Amino acid sequence: MLSFYLIWSLSYFTLLWWVSRFWTSIKNEPVNQAFIPAVTLIIPFRDEAKNIPSLSLNLKKLKYPGLEILLIDDHSDDDSFQLLDKSFEENQNFKVIRSDRKGKKSALEYGVKIASGQIILCTDADCGFPEDWVEHMILPFQNPKVQLVAGAVMVEGNGKFIEAFQSLDWASILLMTKYTFAQKEPLMCSGANLAYRKEAFQKVNGYEGNRDFASGDDEFLLKKIHKMYGKEACFYLSSPDILVITKPEPNWQALINQRVRWASKWKAHFSLSHAMSAAGVFLMQLIWIGSIFLIFLGGRGVLAFGLVWLIKVFAEKLSLGKVLKNLDKQQSNLSIFQTSFVHPFYVLRVGIGALNGKFTWKGRGNGRSVNLESEN
Known part of the structure; x- marks a missing residue:
């Protein structure tokens, strides 16, 4: 023993x-000013009233030319819709819309359906991102073979052990995510920092076959695109330039419940x-x-x-x-x-x-x- x-x-x-060894330290990748595809940022939300002020500030800092932003309400029970609608009522590039069906996947599918951009960028309502996040996330799409781009996500923290624990747990997730992408056999990514071609989403029929699962909008789409388009179709970015910061879970029960939700879709992968x-x-x-x-x-x-x-x-x-x-x-x-x-x-x-x-x-x-x- x-x-x-x-x-x-x-x-x-x-x-x-x-x-x-596969986690490379790449920083400050230069933006190609000549590459400006039409981009739609889709953010599904449900009961996010407490995060609306910070979300509004973050969104207004984004400087990508002609960026369309769709905020899709997944049938909130609080006043999230009203707060966002009021915050962006004078900005024509922002649209606050109620999803036609319940569930995050339905909200995303509805957003993709009405999006005008050829590149779809996704995040969550409780997240923060750099002001040049969009420019850096779309760079890999200069390669016509690339259909999906995933980026790093990390929790913010103020010194509490539960937050430090989540930071290290996220680091382990990122480590394995980067490795599987490097091996051309990606297993996971985060919908809080994800971009893909609208055409690719439509060709794989969105979340058809996976809609019954409350989680997995990111992984199911990743697997579908990888299967249809091949090993060069999915790209991972690990630079701080595209890092999305999310809120940590407040206690152990909430953290475990979140991770159980993420892990419970394992039966649906058939992999x-x-x-x-x-x-x-x-x-x-x-x-x-x-x-x-x-x-x-x-x-x-x-x-x-x-x-x-x-x-x-x-x-x-x-x-x-x-x-x-x-x-x-x-x-x-x-x-x-x-x-x-x-x-x-x-x-x-x-x-x-x-x-x-x-x-x-x-x-x-x-x-x-x-x-x-x-x-x-």
Whole structure:
């Protein structure tokens, strides 16, 4: 058992070192002033009244010429629609519209249908972005083979451990996202920072076949476009120039509920690589948790336990630290140390929740228990 865990921890270190090699530190990519395609920014929203002031300020800072902005209301129960409508009533480039059906995917599909831009850019109502975000996100579309561009997303924080934990958790997501894109076999991306050609969205029939799931608008579309257009169709940007900042979840229950919602769509992918990746991550955490039994093997076991976890923490500091440093979002050594110990239990909890498949989000249950398409 001692030998197994020593080999395991060194293998883990090697794996993270290898994956982190694909996270390149590219900054300040110059904008091509001659490339100005028509772009429509679509932001679906539901019950976001508290985020309207910051969203309005962020949107008004965007300087892309002729940018069309569609704010699609997913049947809010608060006064989000009225606040946004009043905020942009004198700007013809902004349109605040109610979706014809319930659900985020329906709101996005409705937005794409009426969009005038040939490039669709998406984010969420609780996010912030640089003023030249649009210019940098559309650059890869200069290559006619590129149909979808995904960008990095990170949470903001003020020093609380739960926020530092989410920052490091996001860094692990970004690390694996960048790696799978580099291997031309992308597994995931974030709808909070996503662009694609309107024509490609229409050719893959949008979210047809996936509308019953309350989450996954980003991943389902990624898989469809990758399958139809090939390995060169999807591109990932990791520069701080396109970094979108989202709000952290306020407590552990909200965070776990969010991650269960994200993870619960695994059954819908019908992908061996996706299923194996999910199972591999789950098994990896079980092995880390199982290392606790080393303590009961006496002095040598205690030393082995300490060494194994020291290697784990060091591996995560090097790899996740590289991601955070590139995005100017570094965390303290203490936060990394704490997160390294908590993370396996957190992943195990989310995994069990995903197997159960039940969650609520903004008053709605998951798609299999509440068919969003049939609601009036």
